[in-house]
Amino acid sequence: MSLEHILLGLLRQPGSGYDLKKVFDERIGYFWAAELSQIYPTLGRLERRRWIRGRNAPSKRGSGRRVYAITPTGRRALREWLRGEPQFGDERFSFLAQVYFMDELGDLKLTRKFFGRMRDHFASKLAALRAIECQWAKADPKYPDVLGPEELHLHLALRKGLLSLEAHVAWCDEAIQRLSAPRHGVKPARHRARRNP
Amino acid sequence: MSLEHILLGLLRQPGSGYDLKKVFDERIGYFWAAELSQIYPTLGRLERRRWIRGRNAPSKRGSGRRVYAITPTGRRALREWLRGEPQFGDERFSFLAQVYFMDELGDLKLTRKFFGRMRDHFASKLAALRAIECQWAKADPKYPDVLGPEELHLHLALRKGLLSLEAHVAWCDEAIQRLSAPRHGVKPARHRARRNP
DNA sequence: CCGTTCATGTAATCTGTTACATGATTTA
DNA sequence: TAAATCATGTAACAGATTACATGAACGG
Numbered sequence: 217m218s219l220e221h222i223l224l225g226l227l228r229q230p231g232s233g234y235d236l237k238k239v240f241d242e243r244i245g246y247f248w249a250a251e252l253s254q255i256y257p258t259l260g261r262l263e264r265r266r267w268i269r270g271r272n273a274p275s276k277r278g279s280g281r282r283v284y285a286i287t288p289t290g291r292r293a294l295r296e297w298l299r300g301e302p303q304f305g306d307e308r309f310s311f312l313a314q315v316y317f318m319d320e321l322g323d324l325k326l327t328r329k330f331f332g333r334m335r336d337h338f339a340s341k342l343a344a345l346r347a348i349e350c351q352w353a354k355a356d357p358k359y360p361d362v363l364g365p366e367e368l369h370l371h372l373a374l375r376k377g378l379l380s381l382e383a384h385v386a387w388c389d390e391a392i393q394r395l396s397a398p399r400h401g402v403k404p405a406r407h408r409a410r411r412n413p
Numbered sequence: 414m415s416l417e418h419i420l421l422g423l424l425r426q427p428g429s430g431y432d433l434k435k436v437f438d439e440r441i442g443y444f445w446a447a448e449l450s451q452i453y454p455t456l457g458r459l460e461r462r463r464w465i466r467g468r469n470a471p472s473k474r475g476s477g478r479r480v481y482a483i484t485p486t487g488r489r490a491l492r493e494w495l496r497g498e499p500q501f502g503d504e505r506f507s508f509l510a511q512v513y514f515m516d517e518l519g520d521l522k523l524t525r526k527f528f529g530r531m532r533d534h535f536a537s538k539l540a541a542l543r544a545i546e547c548q549w550a551k552a553d554p555k556y557p558d559v560l561g562p563e564e565l566h567l568h569l570a571l572r573k574g575l576l577s578l579e580a581h582v583a584w585c586d587e588a589i590q591r592l593s594a595p596r597h598g599v600k601p602a603r604h605r606a607r608r609n610p
Numbered sequence: 611c612c613g614t615t616c617a618t619g620t621a622a623t624c625t626g627t628t629a630c631a632t633g634a635t636t637t638a
Numbered sequence: 639t640a641a642a643t644c645a646t647g648t649a650a651c652a653g654a655t656t657a658c659a660t661g662a663a664c665g666g
Contacts, residue, residue: 217624217625218505218507218510219625219626221510221514222510222514225510225513225514225517228517232645232646233645233646233647234644234645234646244510244513245503246504247504247505247506247509247510247513248505248506248510249503249505249626250626251626251627251628252645252646252647253626253627253628253629253647253648253649254625254626254627256646256647256648257647257648260647275634275635275644275645276635276636276644277634277635277636277643277644277645278633278634278635278636278643278644278645278646279632279633279634279635279644279645279646280645280646281644281645281646282645282646291517294514294517295517295518297511298511298514298515298517298518298523299518299523301530302507302508302511302527302530302531302534303507303508303511304507304508304534305505305507306442306446307443307444307504308415308444308445308446308502309444309445309573310415310499310500310501310502311499311500311501312444312570312573313415313418313419313422313441313444313445314494314495314499314500315566315569315570315573316422316441316444316566316567316570317418317419317422317491317495317566318495318566319562319563319565319566320422320425320488320491320492320495321492321495321496322562324562324565326495326496327566327569330499333498333499334499337499337501365516365519365521366516368516368521368591369512369513369514369515369516369524370513372512372524372588372591373509373512373513375584375587375588376506376509376512376581376584379580379581379583379584379587380577380580380581380584382580383576383577383579383580384573384576384577386576387572387573387576387577390572390576391569391572394565394569414652414653416653416654429617429618430617430618430619431616431617431618446654447654448654448655448656449617449618449619450619450620450621450654450655450656450657451653451654451655453618453619453620454619454620457619472616472617472662472663473616473663473664474615474616474617474662474663474664475615475616475617475618475661475662475663475664476616476617476618476661476662476663477617477618477662478616478617478618479617479618
């Protein structure tokens with residue numbers, strides 16, 4: 217289960233369930249999402265397995281926190297996962313299924329609008345990643361040329377997001393162009409196509 | 414639920430659960446996967462809702478088949494889904510999480526090997542899509558310049574796969590290059606970096 | 611007769627989401 | 639004093655996978 221290993225990786229820096237949720241939302245949401253209602257029981261399971269250890273700590277606001285950190289056993293499990301095969305779960309893209317069946321609407325203008333909305337979505341996610349990149353560049357003058365191992369791996373992960381989203385935007389642009397060209401992508405009507413020119 | 418709508422879209426051409434499973438495995442697996450144990454109950458649900466209608470039919474091998482087709486009500490539901498917003502579920506990429514935490518191994522050679530294995534994976538999926546494209550081009554001499562509405566939408570969906578996988582391969586190549594360059598991507602050791610040049 | 615393909619399903623389990631429940635503390 | 643944030647959890651449901659169960663017909 218990937219969530220377990222992701223929590224393990226994150227808990228190399230100690231933190232509470234609540235802290236971890238913020239990390240998902242603010243930093244790694246573009247490749248993994250998790251809800252508190254899933255995080256808390258998973259932390260419990262990992263602690264019973266001795267992969268992490270939790271200790272109660274006070275908090276300024278609200279009631280007490282429970283702060284977890286990875287154990288040596290947990291670190292071994294994490295490394296095993298990292299040394300293993302890359303895990304490719306099968307991907308599910310509803311928006312692509314929608315495109316696949318959209319001939320049903322029989323209206324290329326609707327398809328074009330659909331691609332326009334998708335373009336907006338991907339472009340804004342791309343902008344968000346580019347903003348993160350800018351932030352990193354500002355914080356580290358050597359970025360991205362000289363990086364320590366940790367920054368290097370974060371950089372490689374970020375590059376996937378950038379290249380992937382650029383490809384998505386390019387896909388939408390290509391499709392929109394094709395769907396906007398008059399008479400393009402449409403088979404000529406039968407009464408005009410029947411004879412050779 | 415997307416699976417329901419995908420089955421609806423596929424059942425514009427009548428078919429059995431068994432037939433549909435083949436379509437998932439052979440044609441649309443690159444954007445949606447489904448097991449028989451999920452398909453059969455879903456077909457039952459759709460039939461009770463009158464979105465599809467099933468009739469028993471004989472089969473050569475084995476016992477009888479149950480062949481389903483979309484109803485006018487089902488077609489309305491399908492169109493509603495297609496006219497709605499593009500559906501972006503949050504994506505989960507375990508392999509990317511692995512990269513993100515791989516600094517833990519403290520060995521860039523292992524990271525490089527990991528990217529090598531990923532490259533192989535993405536490249537072979539890309540080759541499979543390119544083969545599909547070739548097949549289409551062979552079957553239709555006008556491909557991809559002049560296409561009817563159905564072929565056009567299938568083409569647009571295929572383009573997503575091609576662009577996306579090309580980006581993935583490019584990502585791996587870029588990373589491998591970076592990880593192979595001697596002393597590159599590695600911060601100089603502290604005892605050498607402490608003083609200015 | 612044995613393995614493969616055709617064909618349909620159920621049961622148990624896993625992973626993840628939504629909704630609910632509780633309560634302290636700070637800020638407007 | 640009301641809303642926001644901090645903080646932890648449970649319960650119910652939804653979606654998907656794996657394992658199990660059954661059986662006919664065909665090819666070698």
